[in-house]
Amino acid sequence: MRVFLLTSFVELSLFPTVYSLFPNNEIPFPDCTQPPLSQNGICDTSLSTEARAAALVAELTLDEKAANLVNNAPGVERLGLPPYEWWNEALHGLAGVSPGQGINSTFTQGNVAFNSSTQFPSPIVLGAAFDDQLVHDIATAVSTEARAFSNHLKAGLDYWAPNINPYRDPRWGRGQETPGEDPYHVAQYAYNYVVGLQGGVGPAKPKVVSTCKHFAGYDIEDSNGVVRGSYSAIISTQDLAEYYLPSFRSCFRDAKAGAVMCSYNAVNGHPSCANSYMLETVLRDHWGWNSSAHWVTGDCGAVDGVFNQHHVGQSDAQGVALALNNGTDLDCGTAYSSYIASAVQSNYTTEAQLDQALGRLYGSLIVLGYFDPPEGQDYRTLGASDVNTPATQKLAYTALVEGITLLKNDDNILPIRPTGQTVLFVGPWANNASVSMFGNYNGVAPYKTIPVPTANSSSYNWKVTYLQGLQYVLSNDTSQFAAAVSAAQEADVVVYIGGIDEQVEAEAHDRTSIDWPGAQLDLIQQLAAVKPVVVVQVGGGQIDDSSLLQNSNVKGLLWMGYPGQEFGPGLIDILSGVAAPAGRLPVTQYPADYINQVPMTDQSLRPSSSNPGRTYRWYNGSVIPFGTGLHYTEFNVTWATGGSGKETYDTADFNDVEDPKDLAEFDTFQVNVENIGSTVSDYVALLFVKSTDSGPQPYPLKTLVAYARAHNVQPGTTTTLDLKVNVGQIARNDANGNLVLYPGTYTLQVDLENVGGPTAEFQVQGAEVVLDQFPQP
Structure with a gap:
């Protein structure tokens, strides 16, 4: 609602x-x-x-x-x-x-003013x-x-x-x-x-x-x-x-x-x-x-x-x-x-x-x-x-729900079922109606929705209480902590909504820390000492969640970016189980000390004596890996019959394909996604490839080559997803930037290694094929 x-x-x-x-x-x-x-x-x-x-x-x-x-x-x-x-802007509305x-102009047609437009979640949410x-x-x-x-x-x-x-x-x-x-x-x-x-x-x-x-x-x-x-x-x-x-x-x-x-x-x-x-x-x-x-x-x-x-x-x-x-x-x-x-x-x-x-x-x-x-x-x-039609409002809601990402769910704390439980909302984002919810380059939305008023709706059947705890994300003022902890003692579960905002990350303003800012962690820890806590992180960039993952009474952890106009219903529907999360982190969550290991001005991706590597392809010390995303249900993902591709591919097959050669189809792999749980849910299949003998060293840890999203997979049913891989995704760039298909042994991996998705191995044989001759400076 x-x-x-x-x-x-x-x-x-x-x-x-x-x-x-x-x-x-x-x-x-x-x-x-x-x-x-x-x-x-x-x-x-x-x-x-x-x-x-x-x-x-x-x-x-x-x-x-x-x-x-x-x-x-x-x-x-x-x-x-x-x-x-x-100069007109349309980043996400x-x-x-x-x-x-x-967009504040006041031209009117009938009774409708051209003074607002649909404001979708920030692009990082769409990425998730x-x-x-x-x-x-x-x-x-x-x-x-x-x-x-x-x-x-x-x-x-x-x-x-x-x-x-x-x-x-x-x-x-x-x-x-x-x-x-x-x-x-x-x-x-x-x-x-x-x-x-x-x-x-x-x-x-x-x-x-x-x-x-x-x-x-x-x-x-x-x-x-x-x-x-x-x-x-x-x-x-x-x-x-x-x-x-x-x-x-x-x-x-x-x-x-x-x-x-x-x-x-x-x-x-x-x-x-x-x-x-x-x-x-x-x-x-x-x-x-x-x-x-x-x-x-x-x-x-x-x-x-x-x-x-x-x-x-x-x-x-x-x-x-x-x-x-x-x-x-x-x-x-x-x-x-x-x-x-x-x-x-x-x-x-x-x-x-x-x-x-x-x-x-x-x-x-x-x-x-x-x-x-x-x-x-x-x-x-x-x-x-x-403008501002019911269809675009629904689309803004869908985008947020699809992008919200579940990172921890111990004891199945989520969803919080509508059984009359007392839910305490705390945090600088819990009742925040500021324009920050829209992120960079926002226009004016037709309306705003925020969590606490939405949660108070009778349709969720919760007893909702609210204490801000901290006025803003950078605050170190602990004067409200005692009242928040006291209120938590009377609640069944605490939902802390915090993170970062444009005081921390914005155009012309890079971050100086990737840890939780202000006194937020202290407040979360005090709340978790008395009741189970679900933490919701708002903000585009990631924050080091190490202490939250280690805290056994921080039961749940969600990331949601900047949510746009559907902040309230999108989040509360996920928390209550009206909708189920299936987003995947589109970035690596690094430990807080990472920023002390490499300056921003080091543009290199590959690891070296002065650079631990960047992104999931070259860095292996993440707090939460790229592509992480849990569900309210369980999925069994397997190769469809014949879906794991061939055992051998020949580079010669790509010598004479039409330009641009990198877009030629290498193969289409198929997976069966079976919902073996009890909750209807989407599922995102991520297909990675890795090799330790093809192309120039060092070798990337793995590379995303395809992805697909299955929608509304019902309990007890199976959906088949096609994962089309272009040859350019199997190829690698040499020192001169040329895109080359190299012979070697390759391994496919569906989903993250710790999830246990299906794998397959194949060989690429033949001479190297240059798919794109990159112009030299």
Whole structure:
């Protein structure tokens, strides 16, 4: 049951402030029925996209070109070209979509205000669900709401999402914006999110444009004095190809996203927004992302940072010229509008470079139908009735329930059955209605739901009591502890809801500790001394749960990320057994001391004398391993008949497959998932492969090669899951980044080793086959 808290609509995310350009805070469509714009070829639908864009660009003066190469483009009044805002956000729901006001704009249609949109859980929660269809459905819902806002002049058509940098280090403040640490998993997320947003794989008429970010090697905010704007990530070609780039390859080569954001940092000394190797050689040439309607934006301030933070070039004019010449088409900021004209006059760049960039930008708007009449455009019919629908609210709930992950359940403390038990809720997140529940880049939700009011609903049949215990996650104030412990003595079970929030992890704010902050552990231990405790950890990043795992009276442990608008019903339904958890940790939980063993600035994945290794592929000292997730029921997972594949595969079979060779099917494995317990539940099958004799040393401990989610497996029934493995997942990258299928002995493992899932061994025989010849720096 939902107990709604109406939002106040004053909670803003990161919005551009450009009030003066946009009367009434609206993003108008151009009018191609009236001169002077109607007299320009941009309005001639019989022309090609390139010709239409070129016709408009040809009419612009140098100063007009420079002015319109920024995110809050002023347009050209004398030509009838209206202003346009390129910066819109859609990380997990609309945010920052109306100039100056974001989603707080008050345009109304009938009695429905365009002042809120569905706010889904943070991407790390979607990652824990391991459900590609869910990701696609959410992105589809977000782009539907985006188009509805756009049709009523409250949003643009370009969305700077998803964030697909893999979650390499547990300290990263923006890890919550990603689906996790595994490059294959992040790549699958990227593909499905982009296809959902755009309405297909590189569709001729996109629904909106998806902008994958941040390209590339970006995962540091402010670590021990090292800040993202001036940091140069030193990354080997092998790690670049194997870990940092697969998600972007999936986004651009495979899903054909319409735009990319280059990042604040440099890679190997070259600022990302002035890096021809990354933006031209890898992105456009190697991945074939070369449409005249594909464009690159700098992160906000990154173009300015080429000169002013990375100190490349001798002046601001040289810095912006380097960015433009090396592939950055749009500046989120004012560097281009301030200095690009003088850069042309100083011969640091050419007007033809400006024309190319503007041609790409306007080409993108052309394929979006921006300059065309609304008649005959299906997406132009969307309106208020397509925003905040019962279907999207249900989808937000489903996403949270699928992502909640059970990490400990001693004595089957969970679920807490509705038998009139007294349940005490404690903790800074238990009754917290702050915007923090939405995580980074949130918009305004139509409502909020939180645990305590939801639990008080009669449908759960609990006697609910509540004491905050700690006011916020960083608090060391113990003044409420005695009252909380006293209340616990009167309860049957205690549910502590705490963890971290954006005081601990956020954009521009990396973590300095991965232990439980404040006095939270002390409070949990005191509560557990008198009654059984269930701990719920809110927050994107993991916290060292060692002491909770060791405490025999901390019976239950759940992780749930940042939950979004369905915080209350999603969590309480899991706690009460209305729904069953089946999420899997999409990251490794490291011990607290890990941060003392390797600096964030060590970008290497493989272990060395100064690096214990990163992610589950290279690190074996986890507190809780990647992929962990318990259930309220029991499953018996076995190979289906013939499902374990062949005993031998030949590399020659992959010599002549179509490009891209890495996407060729290696095999599809099948498992039978039998629910031998008494609770209906989902089940996520994770398929890993490992080898100790194929390819270059050192060998990864194991590698995720496929996953699938079975839904609503009824007690006493069996579901069969297909686990399709592409040959690129069996292959490995050599020192030069080339993706190679190596002969050797390989072992398949379903689920984690300690769970006892089925295994199988196979041989790959023949000569090495290069599936992808990676371009060299």
